Amino acid sequence: MRPIGENMFGEILEGLRKAIELIISVDPTVVQITLRSIYISGTATLLSVLWSLPFGITIGLRRFPGKNFVKSIFNALIGVPTVALGLVVYLILSKQGLLGSLHLLYSPLAIMFGQALLITPIMVSFIASAVEAVDPQIIDLAKTLGASELEASVAVLNESKDGVLLAIISGFNRAIAELGIALMLGGSIVGWTRVLTTTIALETGRGNLTIAIALSIILLLIVSAVSTLTNLIRRRR
């Protein structure tokens, strides 16, 4: 038998070396896939902000019956398995589904839509908590000074902007690192919907470990860079 096991460390090191070469030499495929990942998940995050921000502020700011229940549901949904959500959105975007006539399946838009839904719970929960943490006297003060409901919200948002930024960054991190939705809704089509996570899965399946390792390193770098940013913001607070 060829000694696969004995060479394991050698193989990993060799893979790492080649992977770093790929990154340093600015391999065009690697760059394209990386940029596409950032573009798709970044757009998904912005899309999700559109509804998560007003929703999160409303939940954080207002008192209404069942508020704790709503919050606990969003908290629970933070951990939704990406393949489960991917399957649900697939059924919606499929030709026989509710939005089938839009022909969105297997396109970057489909991934953006799916990832935007995926990170909605995490964004809403974080934003709501950030808003709740704001001293309630600020709202009262604003209202006393003649501020409208909307103006009071803006004042609260201004006070909680670090927490909101934290929510957005966490959402982006979850989106760019997920595989299930990108694979099921994008299909990993070369040059179009192939992103970091789907390429890692695909190339591992094909036995091309070098490129898979290179892309894993890049993904790790992106996620840790964003996490570091989060920590810096936390410390500033």
Next chain:
Amino acid sequence: MQTFSRDRLVVSTTTSLFDTGLLDEIETHFEKTYPINLNFISVGTGLAITFAERGDADMILVHAPSKEFQFLAEGYGLCRKIIAYNFFTIVGPETDPAEIEGLSSEEALTKIIEVGRNGEAKWISRGDDSGTHTKEKELWTAISFDITMLQAENWYIEAGAGMGKTLQITEEHSAYTLADMGTYLKYYHENLITLKVLVSQGQPLLNVYSAIAVNKTLHPSTNFDGAVSLIKFLVSEEGQQIINNYGQEMYGRSLLYPAVELLEEETDQMLIRWIREYAFLNGYECPPQYHDGHHELYN
């Protein structure tokens, strides 16, 4: 970067064709000639067919004749063409505890059951409803074993994974499995596995790949014309040549053999009889009622 200005053709395909890299080669050549963007969605044959039935793919490239016949009969498919063939192979550890090397597939599987029940060998099944899994079930049935019965035995392990992953699991367990030759060669040559080809000949191991367009009357928005273009390209001299040449540089042999000339010129009578018995429906690769007027494909 892909734009919407070109026509789009979504092809759901078996992993065994995709993972070898053959489809990348076909895409490059096809897109040079046709103003169509090929989008391959790589899944097992079972899921590839489900996608097509739901209208989410315009065409399928698969290798499970029994499932293909059903697909045609239920009205989902048109213009089926057999594009290539090769042989499945039973691979296992070099020590070959069941001593199956050189046996027929029936004898080999019978011995694996025997030795497996003694606790001296394991079998890894794809377990994912793929074309290879379908073949595996047929092979057990051929020696009068029911797969649901085998599933309960502890030497029989279901991976529920693609071919590459299944080969790696087989390697880890020093077990036996059924593999398509293309994926096996790729993994072997890249030193990812040490498993050895033990049985690779005989009619039961025949593996036939077909292309089928999705019926446009069922799903009006599918790109039927694009699918017919790709089918014509695959059976053209250029397409068949690409299939034949693929792998020769890397592995010193073809991963798949082109089927069109073989079936037309009737050179190898035994092989043709095997393909007809295994992959023809009522004596046709595609019965006339499913030609949809494209009789030029079947001269």
